Amino acid sequence: MMRKFRESLISLIIGTVGMMQAGEKPNIVVILADDMGYGELSCLNPEKGKIKTPALDQIASEGMVFTDGHSGSSVCTPTRYGLMTGRYAWRTKLQSGVLTGGESLIKADRLTVAKLLKGQGYDTAMIGKWHLGMLFDGKKESGKVAVGTKVSHGPIERGGFDVFHGFHHARQMSLWIDGQEVTKNLEPVEMLPMLTQAAVDYIDGRKGQEKPFFLYVPWNSPHSPVVPSKEWKGKSGLNAHADFVMQTDASYGQVVDALKRNGLYENTLVICSADNGTSAPTSKMKDLISKGHHPSADLRGSKADLWDGGHRVPFIVSWPGKVKAGTRSDALVCLTDVMATAADILDVNLPASEGVDSLSMLPALTGKKEGVRTNVVHHSVSGLFAIRDGEWKLLISPGSGGWTAPRPGAAAAKGEPMLQLYNMDKDLGEQNNLIESMPEKAKALRGLLDMQIERGRSTPGEAQKNDVPIKVEKISQVKKNKKKK
Secondary structure, three states: OHHHHHHHHHHHHHOOOOOOOHHHOOEEEEEEEEOOOHHHOOOOOOOOOOOOOHHHHHHHHOOEEEEEEEOOOOOHHHHHHHHHHOOOHHHOOOOOOOOOOEOOOOOOOOOOHHHHHHOOOOEEEEEEEOOOOEEEOOEOOOOOOOOOOEEEOOHHHHHOOOEEEEEOOHHHOOEEEEOOEEEEEOOHHHHHHHHHHHHHHHHHOOOOOOOOEEEEEEEEEEOOOOOOOHHHOOOOOOOHHHHHHHHHHHHHHHHHHHHHHOOOHHHEEEEEEEOOOOOHHHHOHHHHHHOOOOOOOOOOOOOOOOOHHHOEOOOEEEOOOOOOOOEEEEEEEEHHHHHHHHHHHHOOOOOOOOOOOOOOOHHHHOOOOOOOEOEEEEEOOOOOEEEEEOOEEEEOOOOOOOOOOOOHHHHHHOOOOOOEEEEOOOOOOOOOOOOOOOHHHHHHHHHHHHHHHHOOOOOOOOOOOOOOOOOOOOOHHHHHHHHHO
């Protein structure tokens, strides 16, 4: 009964048209790479980057580059949950790692960006990787999934999209889903070209239509399997991962070119980003660095880590006439902010229980210094926490917090500090741990984190409930156990 009431309340609130009239509503396109670190783009990493990314460089020249933009997590599923709901994923049952299948992490009565925009008269489409839970004929997949299998808990049912073409997660990239049905089998190397063509076809089909649209395009690349197409093999002169990054860059370009070709670009907010940093193992990062390409640029760490290489990502926004071309911003932004930004643009008030970790980027996009995000919570693959507030960052973890050596368990066993405190303005590479000299600053940051956990939100508004109890210290017991031995 309460769930039905909540769903009805959300529908009533988001269905109320704001002050912006239909003809003024911008199209919104969010394009998300999979495992593409900050340093992969030549426009972000001119000195330590060797991969050519002309398409994203061009988009950057036509819009705003955020140099302090973050994904909601340093791995896939939780970032996607945060983008879709404006809520940190660690407030759910997923306390570490990623989903491989089963019921969706997005509950049926949870507002998503697509549901919000649909209530404002938008057509909504998703083309790409879901990775938020999916059932096949009502069950979690086990073994081969046949063509004709019905899909539930996916982008249509839980995401709020009218249209979906794509797949669930990387280990299932041989399946192509249209809407709520598996329609074909394919080779992984075919996935990126098919997603790109589907996105372009969708945009071509919008020409002449009056309704605004929201298009979400989460690529499969350059995540493993690392499968650049034949025409892209060897293009980078570095390795297959770098070739795949170049192909991904070209796919971004094809989507934006379709907007321009159809006369839609001027009235479209385009956000280009990535779900987390580059994967060190699958990119063969040591090999790339030896050849002069640093996927994390000057940042420490990579995918899965609490260090900034895990979650500070490319973050480029284009919106001709609204966002000044060729600009850079050092404002703190996060992919959880898409929901509040959309609501702000449309002058819609979010329900108190929704978008609890989402702050509008609109002030930053229009060059204002006031009203921007001041803090963000980071979460690693191991379920470990860090919090950033202004120039200060506290890691409640020894070591990387993720996959980079020293991993947290090994770091704890060696007696490394259980807390790390860095001044990110002075120490971007997170090398000088100030925890011993500035314990009061660490205490204040920990207090801020605890407050945001306890209130069920990091934004102003009514306190909410987390789905499960949240445990912050997960490594202290490891250290104790090692001492007992």
